[in-house]
Amino acid sequence: MNPSKLSSLLLTLSLIFISQASCALYEEVCKAAAEESARCLQVLKDQPRIALAKNDMELSKLVVEFALKKGTEAQNYLKEMMKTNPAPAIKDCATTHYDGVVGSFRSSLGELKSDTETANYDAKAAGDGAETCDVALAKAKINIPAISALNKEIKLISKIAFLATDRLPEQ
Template sequence: MNFSTFSILLLSLSLIIVSHAPLAAVGIGLHESLCGETKENAARCLELLKGDPRIAGAKSDSELCKLILRFAMKKGIETQKFLKEELKKHPSPNLKECATTLYDGVIGSFKSALGELGEDDLTASYDAGVASDGPTTCDRALAAAKLNDPYIAALDRDILLLSAIAFKAIEKLPS
């Protein structure tokens, strides 16, 4: 085999390999594009979504929505569990409201949004957006009680961001 034949064979093989490479390897993933839409929160969005490695591999907007909503529900449950543990150490009516009523609402909103996907995406996006009410109200309740916990504030900010991410993801679904 001479050099020119070998070169053509190598070029052909390279083109075949590149043409079969996954789209995500060539461009950015769906989740990265979505996080880019969160503007100043893009870095935190990417950091948060790394918490579920399946999100980076989402092949469709529908799959991405489901994974984000499941992840958001999981984070809501984890936050609620943390708040309930804090309530045992520092009993407070305001903290109790956060740990029970408000985070029950957060988890319920994400769960409801997940259940509506594909059937009523308008309601699903509304439910995903409403999930932000819990951490917003929790922040106000804790501030009113002069309970300043930076860790709880950070958890609330993450849930707020997940609500916004889920809302944006659902908006991308075809009507």
């Protein structure tokens, strides 16, 4: 093989390897989100630290930290809304249901290094609080699109955290 063909072959192989390596870990997690893949990518692409995660543990930690931050922000939003709309269902969402969301994300974060199965379970369970909030609001015939959107986002983030932590080896 002449040197120019060899150089061309090596260049082609290098480009193939680079293109394969360029798929960020969070993109792999979002692929696993199936029908919510596009929404997952939309949520995570603006998180530069998550996009640069080098391994599954780092990715899981960053995703769960992000989830905890978003869950806390959502709870604070609901607590503010509760001041102007004191409906019992909104109060339950702001306190009981979102206490569960925040607590589950916090627990997941705390378990990442010592008990990955529990961390994974807690990441998934965090979405239950947002789902229960939706149910409570529906039963009370309260339709506030901002809360519905918030709950939808938290359920997605819970799924993403579950999928990220599911990649960790069992300990």
